[in-house]
Amino acid sequence: MSVPAKLREKYEKLKKEIEEHNYRYYIKSDPIISDTQYDKIFKELITLEENFPELKTQDSPTQRVGGIIVNEFKKVEHTLPMLSLDNTYNEKDIIDFNQKIIKNFPNVKYYCELKIDGVSISLKYKKGKLIQALTRGDGIFGEDVTQNIKTIRSIPLNLNEKIDIEVRGEVFMPINEFKRINEEREIEGLNIFANPRNSAAGTLKLLDSSKVSKRRLDAFIYYILFPNNYNLKTQEEAMIFLKKLGFKINEHNKICKNENELIDYWIYWSNNRKNLDYDIDGAVAKVNEFSMQRELGETSRAPRWAIAFKFKAERKLTQIKNIKLQVGSSGIITPVAEFEAIQLEGSTVKKASLHNFEYIKERDIREKDFVYVEKAGGIIPQVVGVKIEKRTGEEKIILEPQKCPECGGKTGKINPSEVAIRCLNPLCPAKLIRILENFVSRDGMNIEGLGPKLIERMVKSKLISDPSDLYYLNSFKLATLGSGIGIKTINNLLSEIEKSKDSDLENLLFALGIPLVGIKNAKNLAIKFKSIDKIQTSTLHELMEVEGIGEDMARSIKEFFNQEDVKKILLKLKNANVNTVYKKEVKEGKLSGYIVSQTGELKNMNRREFSKYVESKGGIFSNNVTKKTKILVVGENPGSKLEKAKKFGISIMLEEEFFKNYN
Numbered sequence: 263m264s265v266p267a268k269l270r271e272k273y274e275k276l277k278k279e280i281e282e283h284n285y286r287y288y289i290k291s292d293p294i295i296s297d298t299q300y301d302k303i304f305k306e307l308i309t310l311e312e313n314f315p316e317l318k319t320q321d322s323p324t325q326r327v328g329g330i331i332v333n334e335f336k337k338v339e340h341t342l343p344m345l346s347l348d349n350t351y352n353e354k355d356i357i358d359f360n361q362k363i364i365k366n367f368p369n370v371k372y373y374c375e376l377k378i379d380g381v382s383i384s385l386k387y388k389k390g391k392l393i394q395a396l397t398r399g400d401g402i403f404g405e406d407v408t409q410n411i412k413t414i415r416s417i418p419l420n421l422n423e424k425i426d427i428e429v430r431g432e433v434f435m436p437i438n439e440f441k442r443i444n445e446e447r448e449i450e451g452l453n454i455f456a457n458p459r460n461s462a463a464g465t466l467k468l469l470d471s472s473k474v475s476k477r478r479l480d481a482f483i484y485y486i487l488f489p490n491n492y493n494l495k496t497q498e499e500a501m502i503f504l505k506k507l508g509f510k511i512n513e514h515n516k517i518c519k520n521e522n523e524l525i526d527y528w529i530y531w532s533n534n535r536k537n538l539d540y541d542i543d544g545a546v547a548k549v550n551e552f553s554m555q556r557e558l559g560e561t562s563r564a565p566r567w568a569i570a571f572k573f574k575a576e577r578k579l580t581q582i583k584n585i586k587l588q589v590g591s592s593g594i595i596t597p598v599a600e601f602e603a604i605q606l607e608g609s610t611v612k613k614a615s616l617h618n619f620e621y622i623k624e625r626d627i628r629e630k631d632f633v634y635v636e637k638a639g640g641i642i643p644q645v646v647g648v649k650i651e652k653r654t655g656e657e658k659i660i661l662e663p664q665k666c667p668e669c670g671g672k673t674g675k676i677n678p679s680e681v682a683i684r685c686l687n688p689l690c691p692a693k694l695i696r697i698l699e700n701f702v703s704r705d706g707m708n709i710e711g712l713g714p715k716l717i718e719r720m721v722k723s724k725l726i727s728d729p730s731d732l733y734y735l736n737s738f739k740l741a742t743l744g745s746g747i748g749i750k751t752i753n754n755l756l757s758e759i760e761k762s763k764d765s766d767l768e769n770l771l772f773a774l775g776i777p778l779v780g781i782k783n784a785k786n787l788a789i790k791f792k793s794i795d796k797i798q799t800s801t802l803h804e805l806m807e808v809e810g811i812g813e814d815m816a817r818s819i820k821e822f823f824n825q826e827d828v829k830k831i832l833l834k835l836k837n838a839n840v841n842t843v844y845k846k847e848v849k850e851g852k853l854s855g856y857i858v859s860q861t862g863e864l865k866n867m868n869r870r871e872f873s874k875y876v877e878s879k880g881g882i883f884s885n886n887v888t889k890k891t892k893i894l895v896v897g898e899n900p901g902s903k904l905e906k907a908k909k910f911g912i913s914i915m916l917e918e919e920f921f922k923n924y925n
């Protein structure tokens with residue numbers, strides 16, 4: 263039977279479409295459709311080829327692993343091909359997979375793992391030393407990214423035994439780091455990463471390893487080549503072996519004995535993924551016995567002994583009511599889609615950032631369009647596609663604004679590499695309004711009664727041209743604001759402003775809106791330097807000694823205080839008697855200058871109480887274990903912080919011991 267011309271056409275179109283998405287995904291790390299959508303059209307291609315085998319060509323995306331090699335790195339052939347995984351989104355396929363296997367292996371057990379949403383990597387060790395790290399590339403050849411991989415702290419450079427071994431695993435970006443980098447990129451006017459996987463991939467492909475080391479990548483190992491050489495019979499044994507060698511193995515791996523257990527594992531993690539600090543996009547079931555794996559073999563694309571059960575991202579259709587252009591404190595104009603409220607993975611969602619005008623253009627998102635919304639990485643609402651069929655012709659294309667929507671000033675880019683469009687008017691009131699909103703916020707100077715409306719009026723009537731002007735207001739000036747603002751309001755406001763002069767140093771630091779510095783780091787800065795003057799004159803090195811502050815943030819702080827405008831504002835604040843020193847009495851105690859962290863449950867107190875206790879002894883409590891941590895206190899069921907502390911050589915104490923020493 264010959265294939266109808268129409269189908270052939272459809273087949274070619276699908277192939278081309280998938281190749282285009284592969285390119286965007288693997289080379290640019292910037293996909294324009296969601297994984298679920300991609301998997302759907304990929305499945306369509308597979309089904310077409312199954313029904314019409316004569317269509318299938320050697321160059322079909324179904325015939326190879328998806329990745330593409332980039333030329334910037336040395337190309338190296340893999341010892342064994344690095345394959346992908348077959349995937350499914352439904353229970354029926356899980357059952358089918360199991361049924362096929364138990365036909366030949368009625369006693370099969372599965373080793374179930376989380377499907378970490380990152381980038382796979384192959385690591386070669388000689389005599390226990392890491393000598394090579396390759397990406398998957400096209401599956402046959404990988405890119406040599408050894409230098410970049412060496413910056414990842416959880417990948418051992420030296421194993422606990424001096425053996426030759428090759429392992430594979432997943433490099434990923436923790437969710438917090440993903441958020442941090444995207445915030446930074448927004449500020450810098452760069453394109454944001456769609457999800458943690460793209461940001462991990464984009465990071466690994468940076469040509470400058472020092473840049474890679476500034477982004478905290480992490481890695482789990484889940485595969486060993488030639489397990490026979492080490493007398494390993496099962497995947498489970500292999501993971502125990504790799505852990506002993508010093509590799510980071512995921513703690514949620516589990517043996518499942520039948521399809522019900524497989525489904526339970528899948529459902530459990532579908533509901534609980536939000537509690538992990540890394541993103542997973544499914545679970546993977548692997549036949550546990552290596553002998554069975556060998557008999558089952560693999561196709562050119564994926565092993566037959568494993569399958570990925572992916573999670574369905576919840577997706578809702580809604581209509582964009584309007585696309586609002588928001589002007590941020592650095593002048594960046596961000597299009598934001600406002601739509602009919604929808605419920606998405608447990609919360610109400612009414613808007614989603616469309617990031618920048620290139621983003622809108624590439625995806626052809628228009629005002630009044632019906633769009634699909636998902637949460638990227640399970641957290642950030644994202645418009646993932648347009649339902650074109652629902653277009654009526656009334657939709658409006660949103661173009662890059664030539665004028666600032668707030669002040670009418672000229673717009674443009676401050677450097678050609680950025681995608682962001684900014685309002686270039688230095689006196690744009692919108693920028694000032696954002697800055698002031700932050701200045702008076704709760705974590706900032708906490709000036710009650712100064713809401714967005716009033717701020718806007720003050721800015722537009724030119725009563726205020728920088729935050730310090732707030733402290734030079736008086737009732738005469740405020741009275742010029744005109745109707746609706748009575749004497750009582752004015753007096754209340756002035757007394758609130760007066761009160762705010764006594765705010766703590768950390769709140770002032772936060773209020774100033776130093777890029778990248780949140781309230782927690784503002785507090786750490788305040789404790790360490792004790793005054794604005796000291797912070798202003800500190801070196802990069804001194805700044806980096808502060809808990810939670812890395813090089814990027816340190817640079818951002820230095821740049822901020824070097825600005826003439828900022829110097830002027832600080833002077834005005836001081837002249838108005840605004841407090842600029844750390845007043846909270848620093849308790850001198852046995853823990854003075856120590857950073858203390860905690861893992862597991864303590865018998866005597868909860869985390870909050872413990873943090874108070876540490877502070878009462880002059881110490882600093884931190885949720886995370888870093889190289890700067892002095893003591894880790896261990897309670898019941900300690901978590902991964904313990905391993906970390908051991909690695910950094912931090913002093914580890916049981917609860918009793920700690921309280922005895924630091925009572």
Ligand SMILES: NC(=O)c1ccc[n+]([C@@H]2O[C@H](COP(=O)([O-])OP(=O)(O)OC[C@H]3O[C@@H](n4cnc5c(N)ncnc54)[C@H](O)[C@@H]3O)[C@@H](O)[C@H]2O)c1
Nearest residue numbers: 283284287293295296297300346347375376377378382484
């Ligand atoms: N949105 C897009 O435009 C677009 C384009 C191309 C590909 N994609 C996505 O990428 C997928 C294809 O990529 P892929 O070939 O890497 O397949 P995949 O991500 O679906 O599955 C295979 C990969 O899973 C990873 N993995 C994570 N944890 C693992 C574990 N415990 N054990 C084994 N492997 C584990 C490995 O890197 C492995 O290569 C598609 O299914 C699609 O979802 C999306």
Ligand SMILES: [Zn+2]
Nearest residue numbers: 666669685690
């Ligand atoms: Zn403007």
